[in-house]
Structures are given as structure tokens and as C-alpha cells.
Amino acid sequence: MAAEVGKKYVIIGNGIAGTTCAQELRKSDPACDIWLITNEPYPLYNRVSLPRFLQGAIPEERVMIRNFEWHVQQRITLITETLVTRVDTAGRAVYLEKGGPLPYDALLIATGGWANPLRVPGAAGTNRIYNFVTLDDTKDLIAAALESKHAVTSGGSFIAYELTEGFNKRGVHVTWLMRGPYWLRTILDEEGGRLIDEIATHHGVEVVHGEELREVVPAGGIPHHVISSTGKEYPAEVIGVGLGLTLNHAFLADTPIERKTGVVVNQYLETNIPGVYSAGDLAEFYDTMIGHHHTMGTWDNALAHGKIAAANMAGGHEPYFDVPTYTSPLFDTNIAVMGIAESNNPDLTSVSRTMPGDKGGKDYRKFFFMGNRLVGAVFIGSPKGRKKVVELIRTGAEYATPADRDGLFAVR
Numbered sequence: 001m002a003a004e005v006g007k008k009y010v011i012i013g014n015g016i017a018g019t020t021c022a023q024e025l026r027k028s029d030p031a032c033d034i035w036l037i038t039n040e041p042y043p044l045y046n047r048v049s050l051p052r053f054l055q056g057a058i059p060e061e062r063v064m065i066r067n068f069e070w071h072v073q074q075r076i077t078l079i080t081e082t083l084v085t086r087v088d089t090a091g092r093a094v095y096l097e098k099g100g101p102l103p104y105d106a107l108l109i110a111t112g113g114w115a116n117p118l119r120v121p122g123a124a125g126t127n128r129i130y131n132f133v134t135l136d137d138t139k140d141l142i143a144a145a146l147e148s149k150h151a152v153t154s155g156g157s158f159i160a161y162e163l164t165e166g167f168n169k170r171g172v173h174v175t176w177l178m179r180g181p182y183w184l185r186t187i188l189d190e191e192g193g194r195l196i197d198e199i200a201t202h203h204g205v206e207v208v209h210g211e212e213l214r215e216v217v218p219a220g221g222i223p224h225h226v227i228s229s230t231g232k233e234y235p236a237e238v239i240g241v242g243l244g245l246t247l248n249h250a251f252l253a254d255t256p257i258e259r260k261t262g263v264v265v266n267q268y269l270e271t272n273i274p275g276v277y278s279a280g281d282l283a284e285f286y287d288t289m290i291g292h293h294h295t296m297g298t299w300d301n302a303l304a305h306g307k308i309a310a311a312n313m314a315g316g317h318e319p320y321f322d323v324p325t326y327t328s329p330l331f332d333t334n335i336a337v338m339g340i341a342e343s344n345n346p347d348l349t350s351v352s353r354t355m356p357g358d359k360g361g362k363d364y365r366k367f368f369f370m371g372n373r374l375v376g377a378v379f380i381g382s383p384k385g386r387k388k389v390v391e392l393i394r395t396g397a398e399y400a401t402p403a404d405r406d407g408l409f410a411v412r
């Protein structure tokens with residue numbers, strides 16, 4: 001459906017969800033006004049490439065996706081280094097810490113999340129303790145890694161893993177502390193977790209389970225060592241923490257926009273307030289694939305959300321339906337997470353197995369079912385068969401018997 005001429009669109013957050021939305025709005029309506037606002041100093045860059053930048057595998061230029069000129073050509077007004085502090089849904093205006101207010105006909109909120117900081121004795125006021133979310137975090141991490149011999153990483157998340165590999169590839173000895181018995185507790189199981197430990201240990205990482213980082217002991221303003229929950233000491237001149245994200249909707253506190261973990265939207269990505277949409281990591285969206293709301297922190301999901309939000313902000317009525325996929329290198333192997341892969345979801349059952357891999361390593365595969373329907377999968381090792389499995393998830397293929405489920409391990 002064609003958009004109204006001269007419509008005003010405001011997009012908060014210039015990540016992949018927000019920038020894609022701006023680009024699609026411009027395509028569908030040459031006459032509209034688009035404001036894209038971010039507190040960061042950069043146009044869109046690829047967060048998924050930050051781990052490879054940290055490792056030294058690619059230069060900073062390869063992380064950037066857009067430049068400022070592109071926004072000028074697209075007539076998208078990009079406002080950087082500016083926080084949105086308030087939204088007035090009754091007056092349809094967005095308030096900025098500097099300038100504004102900006103009036104809107106339709107608003108997209110795609111502000112993602114900010115990393116949870118390390119809050120233990122000795123952390124406050126000590127330098128070289130980093131989260132890993134932004135390009136600036138990555139530049140700081142690289143500078144610190146180049147001056148360090150020992151690092152401690154903390155957490156059982158993807159980000160903790162990426163930090164561990166990044167320091168390791170920079171030649172820094174890494175001790176990786178994880179409270180739980182294995183990595184990615186919400187997706188894997190003990191067997192898959194053990195395989196990850198084997199891969200990291202093989203590359204020289206000291207993997208420690210059942211211990212949390214309890215205290216930082218600094219010397220000269222930077223870490224000297226850390227003390228774990230069992231009282232053990234590990235040397236570290238730099239610390240990387242992957243303790244999860246807090247989704248950024250505090251600035252909506254005095255609005256009637258429904259929020260839970262994220263900003264709650266329907267399958268059209270619209271909130272309970274007409275004309276206000278949310279997308280990407282922040283959106284707690286109604287997923288027609290599984291019949292309930294959830295958030296999803298993946299690049300492909302944020303990109304696809306950006307497109308659907310644009311179509312609907314411009315007057316369309318397109319539901320979101322996709323099989324989200326997350327792929328990432330793991331030292332010299334890979335992990336792929338497809339669809340809904342939640343070990344802690346009581347509505348799902350799963351089967352998993354570790355098998356000999358093609359190139360002498362090991363392949364781990366886990367499949368998730370809702371009732372008899374295949375809804376998700378995890379592959380560690382060879383990605384062969386990934387596309388077929390995504391298609392089986394997309395089409396709602398059913399696996400009623402153990403023999404049927406067993407057959408999935410042979411999909412290549």
C-alpha cells in the first residue's frame with residue numbers, strides 16, 4: 001500500500017533494525033521525512049563483525065556498513081551522539097537530550113540493549129574492565145589486550161565466549177569463569193557444553209566452571225588479579241564481562257507503551273499504542289511460529305523486523321514470520337542456532353547427539369520440538385544440512401516417533 005505523502009517518521013536507534021527500517025521507508029515513500037537517532041557516534045556498523053575485529057582478523061573499515069554520505073543521499077536525517085530521553089505518545093513527539101522535540105506520524109523504537117556491568121568489590125573505579133557491545137568497547141578491548149598478558153572473562157553467554165576467543169587470538173592467556181556447569185545453558189546440554197570446553201581448552205584457554213568472579217584486586221588503577229567465588233585467585237590485567245543485556249526502554253517509563261522484558265508488540269510489530277512500533281533485540285514480539293511473545297537477540301531477526309516495521313509504518317499490514325538463525329565461528333569450528341532453541345522452555349522437548357565430524361573433529365546436533373513439530377536446532381561443527389533444517393522448521397515438519405527424530409541426525 002502506498003504511504004501518505006509527507007509523512008513524518010522517527011526511528012530511535014540506528015542499529016540494523018532502525019537503519020533497515022529507514023532505508024525501506026525511503027524506498028516506499030520518496031516524499032516522507034525520516035529522522036534516525038542514536039547516542040553512538042557512528043552510522044550503522046556490523047556488531048556481528050566486532051569479534052573478528054577484536055581478534056585482529058579484519059580492520060575497522062570492514063566493520064562499517066554505512067557512512068554519513070549514504071544518509072544524505074537517502075535524505076535520512078541521522079542525529080548521532082544524542083539520547084532520546086522521553087516519548088510523548090499523546091502529543092506524538094520524541095524528546096532529545098539535545099534539541100527537539102521531533103513530531104512523528106509513526107515511530108519505531110529499536111534501541112536494543114546495554115550490557116550489564118560487573119558489580120563486584122574492586123570493579124568500580126578500576127580501568128580495563130569491559131563489556132562487549134559497541135565499536136568503542138571493541139577499540140578499548142583491543143588497546144587493553146595489546147598491553148596485557150593475562151585476561152579473565154566472565155559469563156556463560158555468546159559474548160563471554162567471543163571475548164575469550166578475542167583475547168586468546170591476541171596472544172593473551174585467558175581464564176574463562178562460568179558459574180554454570182556448561183556454556184550456553186539455555187540452549188545446549190552437558191554434552192554440547194563439554195565439546196565447547198574441549199575446543200577452547202585445545203586452543204589454550206583455561207576454562208573454569210562453577211566459579212564466579214567475586215572481587216577485582218587492582219594495582220595502579222587496572223586489574224592485578226581476580227578472586228573467584230571459591231576464593232581462588234587468577235591473574236588479569238584486563239577483564240571482559242558477558243553478563244547479559246538490559247533492554248533499553250527505561251526512557252519509556254512515563255508512557256502507556258506496554259513493556260515487559262522488552263517492548264511488547266504484536267505480529268505486525270505494533271505496540272498497544274497505534275502508530276508506535278518496536279523492532280530488533282528490544283521487541284518482545286508475538287511469534288506466530290510458536291504462538292507466544294518473546295525477544296530474540298540476533299542480527300537476521302533485527303534486519304527482518306526492520307523491513308516489516310517499515311512496511312507497516314507506511315500503512316501496510318504484514319505479519320512477521322521467520323526462522324531466526326544465528327551462526328558464529330568458534331575457534332576453528334562453528335555454531336549455528338536455528339529457530340527456537342530454548343533448553344529452559346517447558347513447552348519444548350529435545351534430542352541431541354555428538355558424532356564424529358568430517359574433518360576429524362566432533363559434530364554436535366540438538367533438535368527442539370513443540371509437540372511433534374520441529375521448531376529449532378543447534379549445530380556445533382559442520383554446518384552441512386543447515387539450510388534443509390531451516391526449511392523443515394519453516395514448513396512445520398512433524399516428527400512423532402523416536403525413529404523419525406533419529407532420522408534428523410542424518411540430514412546433510
Ligand SMILES: Cc1cc2nc3c(=O)[nH]c(=O)nc-3n(C[C@H](O)[C@H](O)[C@H](O)COP(=O)(O)OP(=O)(O)OC[C@H]3O[C@@H](n4cnc5c(N)ncnc54)[C@H](O)[C@@H]3O)c2cc1C
Nearest residue numbers: 013015016017038039047084111112133280281297298299
Ligand atoms: C559482540 C557481538 C557479537 C554478536 N554476534 C552475533 C552473531 O554472530 N550472530 C547474530 O545473529 N547476532 C550477533 N549479535 C547480536 C546482534 O548484533 C544484535 O541482535 C543486533 O545487532 C541487534 O540490532 P538492533 O538494531 O535491534 O539493536 P542495536 O544494534 O543494539 O542498536 C540499537 C542502538 O540504539 C542506541 N540507543 C539505545 N538507547 C537509545 C536512546 N535512548 N536514544 C538514542 N539511541 C539509543 C544504542 O546505543 C544502539 O546504537 C552480536 C552482538 C554483539 C554485541
